[in-house]
Amino acid sequence: xxxxxxxxxxxxxxxxxxxxxPSGLARKAGLDPTTFNRSKRQGGDGRLRWPSTESIxxxxxxxxxxxxxxxxxxxxxxxxxxxxxxIGMAQAGDGGFFDDAGFPAGAGWDEIVFPNIADENAYALxxxxxxxxxxxxxxxxxxxxxxxxxxxxxxxxxxTREGEVLAKELKRRTAKTVELRSLNPEHPDRAFDMDxxxxxxxxxxxxx
Numbered sequence: 001x002x003x004x005x006x007x008x009x010x011x012x013x014x015x016x017x018x019x020x021x022p023s024g025l026a027r028k029a030g031l032d033p034t035t036f037n038r039s040k041r042q043g044g045d046g047r048l049r050w051p052s053t054e055s056i057x058x059x060x061x062x063x064x065x066x067x068x069x070x071x072x073x074x075x076x077x078x079x080x081x082x083x084x085x086x087i088g089m090a091q092a093g094d095g096g097f098f099d100d101a102g103f104p105a106g107a108g109w110d111e112i113v114f115p116n117i118a119d120e121n122a123y124a125l126x127x128x129x130x131x132x133x134x135x136x137x138x139x140x141x142x143x144x145x146x147x148x149x150x151x152x153x154x155x156x157x158x159x160t161r162e163g164e165v166l167a168k169e170l171k172r173r174t175a176k177t178v179e180l181r182s183l184n185p186e187h188p189d190r191a192f193d194m195d196x197x198x199x200x201x202x203x204x205x206x207x208x
Contacts, residue, residue, distance in 0.1 A: 002074060004048045008041055010073035011051060011059065012083075012113035016141070017073075018063045019206065021086055021112055021126045024139035029062040031055055038110060084117070085109040086124040086141070092157075092165040102146045102159065102199030112141065117204070119145040125157065125167075132167055132183045136206060142167065143205040155183070155203040160196055167203065 015025035015036075022036035034040060041049055060070055085104045087097055096106040104123040112124050127140045135155075136142065144157050150170060158166045158180060168180035168190065178197055180190045 004041075004050060006074050007051060008036075009113055010070060011036055011056070012111075013073045014059060014063060014065060014070060016112050016114045018065075019140055021110070021124070021139070021141050024126060024141065025059055025062070026055075027139060029055070029058040031058060082114065082117075083111040084114050084122050084124055084143070086112045086126060088126045088128055089165065089167070090128045092125060093159070093163045095163070098159065098199075100198065102201050114143060117143065117145065119147045119204075121146050122204070127167075130184070131187055135183045136167065140206060142203045144201045145204045146199070146201040148202040148204055150200055150202045155206070156180075156200050157203060158192075158200050159198045160192060161198050162196075166190065170200070173200075 011025070012022060015022050018025070020028060023033040026035040027033050035055060036051070043049055056070070059065075060067065087104075087109050091097065091108075097104065097108060099105040103121045109123075114124065122143055122145045124141050124143050127136045127142065128138055130138060142157075150156055150173075152170055152172060154170050156168060156170050158168060158178070160166075166180065168182060171179040171181040171189065173179070176194055178192050178194060178200065180192075182189050
């Protein structure tokens with residue numbers, strides 16, 4: 001017997017498998033972006049809401065997933081994955097979503113299901129816009145590990161003390177400055193004094 005939690009977890013896992021957030025998966029399938037939001041999974045009266053068979057068929061067609069693959073996600077053991085916080089890249093610069101160390105904090109985060117990752121503070125960012133093409137496209141999801149060591153050549157997320165959040169490649173870092181290479185050749189490289197940078201975290205996984 002299928003449970004409400006199993007079916008919704010399978011949709012989350014399918015989105016993560018194909019490098020998408022639940023809203024990105026809905027858009028890819030031609031559905032309203034809010035179709036799979038967590039707020040849609042239960043009514044105001046507490047009654048459980050189930051996804052329609054039509055919406056499931058559309059996400060399978062959009063991703064190329066087979067019925068066997070989807071049912072495998074339905075029956076997968078939850079220990080093989082966990083929920084991690086998700087927020088849109090455009091929102092990440094707003095106050096209240098990160099603490100001073102760059103760990104996710106506060107309310108307003110959504111969640112995605114992702115295979116277990118060692119960093120308990122890992123989080124996901126959904127890319128918006130085209131400033132990072134061709135590497136990352138609108139709707140892609142990147143997984144960020146704030147506890148991972150950062151080295152030259154890594155793709156990183158940087159937050160400045162002015163609240164700007166950027167996804168770039170770490171070109172060079174010294175005790176005084178950090179130089180970032182743009183992922184999109186149409187956008188300029190950036191450089192900051194270290195006292196302008198609040199935190200730097202490494203991107204450890206992304207849809208390609």
